[in-house]
Amino acid sequence: MYWLYNISILIYGLLINIVAIFNSKAKLFVAGRKDIFSQIKSKINSSQRPVWFHFASLGEFEQGRPVLEKLKSIDPQQKIIVTFFSPSGYEIRKNYALADGIFYLPLDTYHHAKKFIELVNPRMAIFTKYEFWPNYFKVLAKEQIPLYIISGIFRKNQIFFKWYGGFYKNVLNAVHYFFVQNNESLDLLKGIGFENVDVSGDTRFDRVFENVQAARGLPLIASFCGSNSILVAGSTWPADEKLLVDLAVKNPSWKLIIAPHEVHASHINEIEQLFPSAIRFSKLGQLFENKKDKKDIVSNAQILIIDNIGMLSSLYQYGKIAYIGGGFGAGIHNTLEAAAFGLPIIFGPNYEKFQEAKDLIEIDAAKSINGAEELIRAFDYFNRHHDKGAIASSYVSNKKGATATIVAKIS
Incomplete structure (x- = not known):
């Protein structure tokens, strides 16, 4: 099985180089790994034994960030390096100030893993949620470098728990220690012989709570909102955006802020076709500067399209209700950021992999919908029951504490 895995990684590397010819994200993936070991060697002093954090993408970074920042606050001299697998994480956080080096993770061949760990010589490695790279894990174990999984989540349908999953179980x-989110994960790991596991909870709760405490004001957004009630639609895809059209028409006194998951030009153009009178955020400042009566913009414009990345977590402070995208595709995006700000939440049907979504539904602070009519009913329900947002924020507040549990054990 090991040789088959290694062949698959080589094939993946070949295919991604071909796809990079015509796909911009794949191109970043390939270009970011060019001369990667020279980059690492020029920036990292292996004798300093940095702590290595690896994240699949941006969401995992935000999830593991509280642990990173807590370790740094305990020992400001501790060197930190960060790796990402995906461009969507690296490109946004490549200038993160608390890391001494930020890199793409070289593909998981044994040669790459050995060379990477020799150059970095980490004191420990911390992987977030469910990143499992056999060759990196193998070299870490061989070099006796502690490896921790934080905010881990395991499900019974994963290959580790199948009769044919021996390679991946090995x-x-x-892993030196597993810090998992729930009792199901604990029981699954113990069921296959792992005792080095604790239920610490999910560090995302610490992160989103911190976001609320340190929320930065967005004057242009505040001016657009005025005194209107706001629905914030976060991380939307085309299937989500089409549903929102009828909602906007039937609720003209509400404003909608749409922050799509993909902000490339063609997608923004598609949203503008659905909402012809919408304003792009990138043009909002100019409109306010040029318009003599700025109140006209506030009163006449109903839809604002956020055509950049990085604002979403701060947008929820202006909302009354949140719609979270992705539920008509691979799965919903981050619901906790909205919940932390006290917004009841609506999302599509594909949410089963997300414990927090199931929890929020159970406490009546979220609703899952299958189409436009259900969206209208869910919106009307939350518009009438204003207490549901407070239930959402209390849920987040009560789930804090994973970071302290983890750091107490590993520091």
Whole structure:
């Protein structure tokens, strides 16, 4: 099985180079790994034994960030390096100030893993949620470098728990300690012989709570909102945006802020076709500067399209209700940011992999919908029941504390 895995990684590397010819995200993936070991060697002093954090993408970074920042606050001299697998994480956080080096993770071949760990010589490695790279894990174990999984989540349908999953189960032997989100994960790991596991909870709750405490004001957004009630639609895809059209028409006194998951030009143009009178955020400042009566913009414009990345977590402070995208595709995006700001939440049907979504539904602070009519009913329900947002924020507040549990054990 190990040789088959290694062949698959080589094939993946070949295919991604071909796809990079015509796909911009794949192009970043390939270009970011060019001369990667020279980049690492020029920036990292292996004798300083940095702590290595690896994240799949941006969401995992935000999830693991509280642990990173807590370790740094305890020992400001501790060197930190960060790796990402995906461009959507690296490109946004490549200038993160608390890391001494930020890199793409070289593909998981044994040669790459050995060279990477020799150059970095980490004191420990911390992987977030569910990143399992057999060759990196193998080299870490061989070098006796502690490896921690934080905010881990395991499900019974994963290959580790199948009769044919022996290879991947053995990969987990490299993990020094598992910090998991729930009792199901704990029971699954113990069921296959792992005792080095605790239920610490999910560090995302710490992160989103911190976001609320340190929320930065957005004057242009505040001016657009005026005194109107706001629905914030976060991380939307085309299937989500089409549903929102009828909602906007039937609720003219409400304003909608749409922050799509993809902000490339063609997608923004598609949203503008659905909402012809919408304003792009990138043009909002100019409109306010040029318009003599700025109140006209506030009163006449109903839809604002956020055509950049990085604002969403701060937008929820202006909302009354949130719609979270992705539920008509691979799965919903981050619901906790909205919940932390006290917004009841609506999302599509594909949410089963997300415990917090199921929890929020159970406490009546969220609703899942299958189409436009259900969206209208869910919106009307939350518009009438203003207490549901407070239930959402209390849920987040009560789930804090994973970071302290983890750091107490590893520091």
